[in-house]
Amino acid sequence: MSAVDLLIVGAGPAGMAAAITARRHGLDVLVVDDQPAPGGQIWRSVETVAASPRGSRLGDSYLAGAARAQAFRACGAAYEPGAQLWQIEPGFRAFVTSGGKARTISASAVILATGAQERPVPFPGWTLPGVLTVGAGQVLLKTADQVPEKPVWIAGSGPLPLLYMTQLLAANGRIAGFLDTTPPGRLGAALRHLPGALGKAGDLWKGIAWTLALKRAGVKTVRHVAEIEARGEGRLQSLRYRRQGGSWEETPAEVLLVHEGLVPSIHAPLALDCKVEWRRDQHCYAPVLDAWGESSQPGLFVAGDGAGIAGAIAAEHRGTLAGLAVAARLGRVSAAAAETEATPARKLLDRELAFRPFLDALYEPRPQVFAPPDETVVCRCEEVTAGTLRKRAEVGRPGTNQVKAFTRAGMGPCQGRQCGYTVMHILAGVQNRPPEALGFYRIRPPLKPVTLGELAALGQTDDAA
Amino acid sequence: MMPASAQGFDVAVIGGGLHGLTAALSLARGGRSVVILERNWVGRHASSATAAGVRTLGRDLAEVPISLESMEMWRRIASIVGDDCGFHAHGQFKVAEFDGHLPALQEREATMRRLGYRHEEMIGAAELRRLIPSLSPHCVGALIVRNDGAADPHRTIAAFRSACERAGVAIVEGCGVEAVERQGPDWLLRCGVRSFHAPAVVNAAGAWAARVASLFGESIDLGVRASMMMATERLAPFLAPVVSVVGRALSFKQSDQGTLVIGGGLQGAADIDRQRSTVNFVELAKGARASADLFPIVRGVRIARCWTGIEAQTRDHLPVIGASPQIPGLFHSFGYSGHGFQLVPVLGEIMRDLVVDQKTARSIAAFAPARLMQGRHAA
Numbered sequence: 136m137s138a139v140d141l142l143i144v145g146a147g148p149a150g151m152a153a154a155i156t157a158r159r160h161g162l163d164v165l166v167v168d169d170q171p172a173p174g175g176q177i178w179r180s181v182e183t184v185a186a187s188p189r190g191s192r193l194g195d196s197y198l199a200g201a202a203r204a205q206a207f208r209a210c211g212a213a214y215e216p217g218a219q220l221w222q223i224e225p226g227f228r229a230f231v232t233s234g235g236k237a238r239t240i241s242a243s244a245v246i247l248a249t250g251a252q253e254r255p256v257p258f259p260g261w262t263l264p265g266v267l268t269v270g271a272g273q274v275l276l277k278t279a280d281q282v283p284e285k286p287v288w289i290a291g292s293g294p295l296p297l298l299y300m301t302q303l304l305a306a307n308g309r310i311a312g313f314l315d316t317t318p319p320g321r322l323g324a325a326l327r328h329l330p331g332a333l334g335k336a337g338d339l340w341k342g343i344a345w346t347l348a349l350k351r352a353g354v355k356t357v358r359h360v361a362e363i364e365a366r367g368e369g370r371l372q373s374l375r376y377r378r379q380g381g382s383w384e385e386t387p388a389e390v391l392l393v394h395e396g397l398v399p400s401i402h403a404p405l406a407l408d409c410k411v412e413w414r415r416d417q418h419c420y421a422p423v424l425d426a427w428g429e430s431s432q433p434g435l436f437v438a439g440d441g442a443g444i445a446g447a448i449a450a451e452h453r454g455t456l457a458g459l460a461v462a463a464r465l466g467r468v469s470a471a472a473a474e475t476e477a478t479p480a481r482k483l484l485d486r487e488l489a490f491r492p493f494l495d496a497l498y499e500p501r502p503q504v505f506a507p508p509d510e511t512v513v514c515r516c517e518e519v520t521a522g523t524l525r526k527r528a529e530v531g532r533p534g535t536n537q538v539k540a541f542t543r544a545g546m547g548p549c550q551g552r553q554c555g556y557t558v559m560h561i562l563a564g565v566q567n568r569p570p571e572a573l574g575f576y577r578i579r580p581p582l583k584p585v586t587l588g589e590l591a592a593l594g595q596t597d598d599a600a
Numbered sequence: 601m602m603p604a605s606a607q608g609f610d611v612a613v614i615g616g617g618l619h620g621l622t623a624a625l626s627l628a629r630g631g632r633s634v635v636i637l638e639r640n641w642v643g644r645h646a647s648s649a650t651a652a653g654v655r656t657l658g659r660d661l662a663e664v665p666i667s668l669e670s671m672e673m674w675r676r677i678a679s680i681v682g683d684d685c686g687f688h689a690h691g692q693f694k695v696a697e698f699d700g701h702l703p704a705l706q707e708r709e710a711t712m713r714r715l716g717y718r719h720e721e722m723i724g725a726a727e728l729r730r731l732i733p734s735l736s737p738h739c740v741g742a743l744i745v746r747n748d749g750a751a752d753p754h755r756t757i758a759a760f761r762s763a764c765e766r767a768g769v770a771i772v773e774g775c776g777v778e779a780v781e782r783q784g785p786d787w788l789l790r791c792g793v794r795s796f797h798a799p800a801v802v803n804a805a806g807a808w809a810a811r812v813a814s815l816f817g818e819s820i821d822l823g824v825r826a827s828m829m830m831a832t833e834r835l836a837p838f839l840a841p842v843v844s845v846v847g848r849a850l851s852f853k854q855s856d857q858g859t860l861v862i863g864g865g866l867q868g869a870a871d872i873d874r875q876r877s878t879v880n881f882v883e884l885a886k887g888a889r890a891s892a893d894l895f896p897i898v899r900g901v902r903i904a905r906c907w908t909g910i911e912a913q914t915r916d917h918l919p920v921i922g923a924s925p926q927i928p929g930l931f932h933s934f935g936y937s938g939h940g941f942q943l944v945p946v947l948g949e950i951m952r953d954l955v956v957d958q959k960t961a962r963s964i965a966a967f968a969p970a971r972l973m974q975g976r977h978a979a
Binding site: 222224230239408517531533534537540541543546547548550579580581584585586587588590591593 | 641643648754757758773831832833857876878879880881882884885888889891892898899900901902903904905906907
């Protein structure tokens, strides 16, 4: 078992900033990340892509990642790409697999910088080949310059679909149409948060510019789409959609990318029994954290979008604050000096966070995201439909974990990453309770599937040591 | 004073696990009005964390008679609870990996035959290979029960629960018994603002049974265990029986869903105050190693989830079954120490006998609560 002062999980904006800060104060730092190179989702493959024509097509905020990755490489933290963290025990003992071998690492403090995932959107046909998420489409664009051969349908709401569509157009991709699922009236609701958002006028302008660019490019946009359905034999062949108050329309489609916002990755904090709170504004759970990002488990910090969706710049500041807090905790910097050093990061973080209520109100998910029709598969690992869950939810007002035992929803390898929130909402709907009254699944380890052979080998090395 | 709101029953069962459910079911069918008081929800702890082995193989000699009777009930479980509980009788195997493991198994078989039991059977390497082709060829023989098997724990809980409801049992969930008072011929059980009274109480509170006993003023020496389990991704069917092995903690089977369900008694950590238990992966690695040694084809299979369940363990690993020797109207059914699932059907009958007739024809002397009461341990 190797031992370090600080284990950082994730090499995105938050993880890199935390590592750089902690190294500046002399901490022994190990960064493990399941990706092959630093950058996280936002700056994925930036080291190789930035200098290529693809880099400029992806835009300035993408290119900004190159300098961050360079500073991270130079900071002296041990960095292990392609490494999957699959368990952390209090104390801390972390279990990591890389290169097909599992091992344990002990650490005095841990910063989880594991980011966010796209909010799962179950709708009829969402499991058909040809249906992906916008995030998955963007990964292909960043890592492989892969542009779908056929015109792409985009359905969803939020900044990411807009950004992806401008990137796709710049890469000579074709867009069949954009089904904007933002319900009517959202702009009005968002505008009352405008004063707080004005500090980030640049970002507001960016959103308007994306929309204008799509208009200029002649992208067909259908607004206020309430429901969608993917259809086809064996793969996506057509798309049905219905506008708010309208009737169903059908169109041929070969690729459909959907996106309804992001939610923090909470499996690791939940597995460690950290307190989480329901974020009504973002319709998800987020860990309860202090001003440094420390969770209810002493020594365990969460930085980046895993702490609550706030974007890459906020993630960097949260990483810096967590790195400072660990340095102070381990006596490498005085509390007063850490406070002084934290001041600019806190100010900039506050500015970022002030922008969120506007975006959260504007892009609040449409109600249908949480109430798929009965025939829709909700848990794709175990193929459990919304109808099965609704039927089960009527008997004895069961909670999330009871329904899991009865229906197997959430028991598959993804451990409820895809169905957890939908199950909560479905039970809440049937039982006429708020979703947060149901609670999330209890998380069973491992956090990532590890093989029997890998676990077996772990036993042998530890016995030998 | 009896609170005006207190509901009265003939029997109150404390604990809504499978042993509480089966006792309540038999008592209700015996004409008694029964309430189950469950602190969380039915099947919350050991019952839903179990590997659900239906095993007579290798039972402690004191358990063999009731285990065989229970097996006979498992074979007609659908007629008892209205569902087959996912029970399949594909066999239980205790495998010998090396020649040195054989004498103990042979001796066990001889002992069983001497006592007149014929269900356990020794087989050699060729028969073992025929019955389980995927088993590693280094294994040399096994002690088996061909008609043992396994069930689906969640289906079993659901079946016993609905059978109870059909029989008129009142199931009260989210209702932990906090205080007990004697009220004339009855026990008054207080659960927060609610209370219940009954002349007879069945303590089926599993890992928390000693605490329940102490509410009645009875001190029982009881430990806890948190056996770890793992389940893998789904595979094409390749294994029907349940396989264990001499000298290692392993119980290995493939479920109806195709997942491998691996347990065998490796221990995680239990915190009975917080009602939480945690997996110890360094310890669990032993189970992964045993699996990979016996079934080399599963080395690359991904583990989907691991869990532990908290249950009671007695110092002699035998359950506590019987009327309290000191407290009138208190009956115990707990302490199954990791092998209580198979005994569930017969235990309903035994608890009915004890509560209704004050005696049973089944042999349960070895499970008398008094044997754990001489210790100095306060509950």
